[in-house]
Amino acid sequence: ETGVTQTPRHLVMGMTNKKSLKCEQHLGHNAMYWYKQSAKKPLELMFVYNFKEQTENNSVPSRFSPECPNSSHLFLHLHTLQPEDSALYLCASSHPGQVLNTEAFFGQGTRLTVV
Amino acid sequence: ELKVEQNPLFLSMQEGKNYTIYCNYSTTSDRLYWYRQDPGKSLESLFVLLSNGAVKQEGRLMASLDTKARLSTLHITAAVHDLSATYFCAVDRAGTDKLIFGTGTRLQVFP
Numbered sequence: 001e002t003g004v005t006q007t008p009r010h011l012v013m014g015m016t017n018k019k020s021l022k023c024e025q026h027l028g029h030n031a032m033y034w035y036k037q038s039a040k041k042p043l044e045l046m047f048v049y050n051f052k053e054q055t056e057n058n059s060v061p062s063r064f065s066p067e068c069p070n071s072s073h074l075f076l077h078l079h080t081l082q083p084e085d086s087a088l089y090l091c092a093s094s095h096p097g098q099v100l101n102t103e104a105f106f107g108q109g110t111r112l113t114v115v
Numbered sequence: 116e117l118k119v120e121q122n123p124l125f126l127s128m129q130e131g132k133n134y135t136i137y138c139n140y141s142t143t144s145d146r147l148y149w150y151r152q153d154p155g156k157s158l159e160s161l162f163v164l165l166s167n168g169a170v171k172q173e174g175r176l177m178a179s180l181d182t183k184a185r186l187s188t189l190h191i192t193a194a195v196h197d198l199s200a201t202y203f204c205a206v207d208r209a210g211t212d213k214l215i216f217g218t219g220t221r222l223q224v225f226p
Contacts, residue, residue, distance in 0.1 A: 031212040043203065043216035050212045090157065096212040103148050104214055106158040
């Protein structure tokens with residue numbers, strides 16, 4: 001059972017829709033991440049939040065808008081997406097400030113299809 | 116910019132055989148991770164390697180780290196079908212929150 005929960009698991013949306021992905025972690029971690037996993041590309045780091053502050057925006061288009069209201073919750077707001085944005089979106093959390101037990105734990109992912 | 120490369124990208128091997136997956140990274144890093152991903156599933160942490168010369172083993176998998184060469188290996192001993200999955204290495208720097216993944220190695224073990 002994962003300590004990182006993502007909802008929804010599957011999402012189909014039109015290019016004019018607005019939707020949000022949700023991630024919640026129960027591991028006491030202070031850093032949370034959004035990754036994009038496409039069929040023909042490696043895992044791409046999109047955003048990093050550490051203690052609710054965004055520390056990384058890896059040149060992500062503005063149609064993806066992250067929100068981190070607290071260290072346990074992370075959202076990814078989606079609007080006017082393109083078909084090429086269809087992918088598996090993975091949320092992860094970690095405790096990077098520790099010496100040990102620093103590995104990231106991943107949620108089950110949201111399979112997004114843009115039509 | 117931190118880059119992480121794995122090879123091979125695809126690996127098809129017979130049960131009972133041994134093989135090694137390689138992970139190279141471009142800049143100094145303090146921590147290296149190996150993950151496994153089954154089709155349609157999330158990533159599962161396998162190993163955390165924290166220092167030069169670190170070696171960890173779990174079942175038929177053994178991971179090692181050479182920070183001077185910026186190289187980690189994942190060695191598979193006497194492969195079995197259950198090991199079929201995609202394996203990722205990932206690298207970060209101590210004190211930072213940026214975790215960069217390799218391209219992944221898709222392993223298929225056949226009878």
